[in-house]
Amino acid sequence: MRCYNGCPDSKMQAVIDDQMKATKELEDIGATVTYFPMEEKWMAFKDNQAITSFHGTKREAANAVLQNQ
Numbered sequence: 001m002r003c004y005n006g007c008p009d010s011k012m013q014a015v016i017d018d019q020m021k022a023t024k025e026l027e028d029i030g031a032t033v034t035y036f037p038m039e040e041k042w043m044a045f046k047d048n049q050a051i052t053s054f055h056g057t058k059r060e061a062a063n064a065v066l067q068n069q
Helices: 010-028 058-067
Strands: 031-036 041-046
Touching: 010 031, 010 058, 031 058, 041 058
Parallel strands: none
Antiparallel strands: 031 041
């Protein structure tokens, strides 16, 4: 994955699009995903309560939430 003159290649653009889709899917059910830099992991929240454990990617955290719906 690379950026050329500020434009992502197709692989990077696919990752960016999937992260945006994951965010939208969670917003539809009232949840959010937060990145924790110290742990380098993502966690999902709903109504200010953690609803998942840590996950390696935003998509993994979103999938964990969506599977439990």
